[in-house]
Amino acid sequence: MSKLKIERLGGLAGFGSQNSHLRSVGEIDMDTLSEKDKKTVEDLFASQGKVEKDLAVDVFRYRISRTTSEGIESVEQSEEKIPVAIKQTVKDEII
Amino acid sequence: MKTKKITLGHQNCDCHCFIIPAKILRKFSRDKTLSAGERKAFSAAARFENEWRKAREAKSLVSLSAQTILPSGLTVRPVSPPTVTVFDCKHHNTLPGVSISNPGSSSDQTCKRAFTETTSVASFYQSIFGRNSIDDAGMAMLSSIHYSVKYNNAFWNGGQMTYGDGDGNIFIDFTKGNDVIGHELTHGVTQYTLGLAYQDEAGGLNESISDVFGSMFRQWQGNQDVSQADWLIGKDIMGPGAVARGFSCLRDMSNPAASHCLSPQPTKFSQYRNGMDPHESSGIPNFAFYKVAMALGGNSWTIAGQIWYNAVTQFGPSPNMTMKQFADRTRKVAVSLFSSQKSVKVAVDNAWKAVGL
Ligand SMILES: [Zn+2]
Numbered sequence: 055m056s057k058l059k060i061e062r063l064g065g066l067a068g069f070g071s072q073n074s075h076l077r078s079v080g081e082i083d084m085d086t087l088s089e090k091d092k093k094t095v096e097d098l099f100a101s102q103g104k105v106e107k108d109l110a111v112d113v114f115r116y117r118i119s120r121t122t123s124e125g126i127e128s129v130e131q132s133e134e135k136i137p138v139a140i141k142q143t144v145k146d147e148i149i
Numbered sequence: 150m151k152t153k154k155i156t157l158g159h160q161n162c163d164c165h166c167f168i169i170p171a172k173i174l175r176k177f178s179r180d181k182t183l184s185a186g187e188r189k190a191f192s193a194a195a196r197f198e199n200e201w202r203k204a205r206e207a208k209s210l211v212s213l214s215a216q217t218i219l220p221s222g223l224t225v226r227p228v229s230p231p232t233v234t235v236f237d238c239k240h241h242n243t244l245p246g247v248s249i250s251n252p253g254s255s256s257d258q259t260c261k262r263a264f265t266e267t268t269s270v271a272s273f274y275q276s277i278f279g280r281n282s283i284d285d286a287g288m289a290m291l292s293s294i295h296y297s298v299k300y301n302n303a304f305w306n307g308g309q310m311t312y313g314d315g316d317g318n319i320f321i322d323f324t325k326g327n328d329v330i331g332h333e334l335t336h337g338v339t340q341y342t343l344g345l346a347y348q349d350e351a352g353g354l355n356e357s358i359s360d361v362f363g364s365m366f367r368q369w370q371g372n373q374d375v376s377q378a379d380w381l382i383g384k385d386i387m388g389p390g391a392v393a394r395g396f397s398c399l400r401d402m403s404n405p406a407a408s409h410c411l412s413p414q415p416t417k418f419s420q421y422r423n424g425m426d427p428h429e430s431s432g433i434p435n436f437a438f439y440k441v442a443m444a445l446g447g448n449s450w451t452i453a454g455q456i457w458y459n460a461v462t463q464f465g466p467s468p469n470m471t472m473k474q475f476a477d478r479t480r481k482v483a484v485s486l487f488s489s490q491k492s493v494k495v496a497v498d499n500a501w502k503a504v505g506l
Contacts, residue, residue, distance in 0.1 A: 063426070064426055064427075065428075066303050066304065066323075066329065066332070066333075066383070066399070066428070067428070068400075068411075068412035068426055068429060069301075071428060072425070072426075072429060073414070073429070074413075074429075075396065075411050075412065110305070110306045111347055111355065111356075111359075112302065112305060112333065146316060147319075148319060148390065
């Protein structure tokens with residue numbers, strides 16, 4: 055089973071930055087995703103994390119990480135491109 | 150074929166004009182749930198938007214030139230305030246949501262606040278800086294409220310503001326922060342002026358400009374001088390869980406590294422690293438603005454605010470501007486705007502030097 059680690063970053067409050075007390079993380083098994091969402095995730099990794107430049111600011115970004123034979127692979131993308139099933143895994147907390 | 154109802158018109162007037170970003174128009178033009186005719190219409194509208202944007206920019210330029218060549222004693226006819234609209238996402242993630250008629254008298258306090266505070270930000274920009282809305286050409290100001298479920302964020306997406314209700318623990322309703330509303334609308338102003346990118350130094354400047362004018366708007370609304378101001382960002386959206394842990398704000402412009410901030414920031418440029426979140430690196434120019442305003446005293450918008458506004462709006466786009474370039478620009482503007490007051494030049498220079506720029 056392939057686990058995906060999910061982190062929600064940025065936003066007006068600056069979630070997940072180096073000194074921030076705000077964290078939002080979650081986890082999901084790739085196998086539990088729909089075929090459509092699996093393809094979206096595979097496409098995101100295939101895009102090499104190239105984030106399309108647009109005018110949106112303060113919008114959350116999501117970092118999705120998975121462990122492969124070559125190590126940990128991560129990709130970041132803004133929230134409108136992330137499947138709902140993945141976005142729902144994270145929980146906001148103060149650390 | 151499925152049909153989709155899309156409402157784009159102004160809600161408070163009889164006109165048929167609308168301001169929807171070209172990005173969204175292009176998205177509709179590819180939406181397979183719309184008919185071929187509708188997709189074609191959106192595609193044409195997207196092309197038209199580009200032309201229209203150029204016309205708006207030309208109009209701004211003409212307006213600015215007219216102001217400079219008008220003989221002294223003549224005043225420019227007052228501009229009518231921009232249309233302010235509010236939409237309800239009803240806890241879904243689709244923008245803009247459902248239009249709310251008469252938002253200023255709504256029984257939903259979130260709606261009323263979004264309308265009232267947005268109108269107040271427009272008034273702040275008009276009365277203090279002579280700016281006519283976000284684009285200085287009277288652009289309608291659109292806000293969506295109740296976005297998503299327990300959503301701990303507010304954002305500007307290039308064409309409108311969006312506010313979440315907060316989770317009720319870490320954050321409460323994001324419309325409760327007048328500085329938050331000022332912050333988001335200022336992202337629009339930056340987009341139409343400097344056009345700053347959202348990464349590295351330009352990203353930090355982009356965030357800082359929003360914090361600076363968000364805080365300045367809060368002070369202006371409260372009629373506070375610089376010593377009365379709290380200089381906090383997000384104080385009024387802190388939820389009980391955050392307050393119980395001793396956090397009183399997202400950021401503190403007077404002490405960016407303070408432990409009462411949910412997201413403490415660097416205070417010196419030597420701490421800056423490429424790739425930093427813009428909400429982190431913004432602490433450096435935020436601290437510089439605070440120092441200028443404190444050194445000058447009085448109201449932040451009278452001198453320091455005018456220098457920052459001029460530096461942001463009067464030099465055209467500069468998407469990859471560095472913090473040093475911005476600092477040097479404010480130094481030059483301080484001299485040109487306040488040539489008879491040497492203390493202004495000194496205050497600006499000292500503030501930037503104190504943060505290492
Ligand atoms: Zn921002």
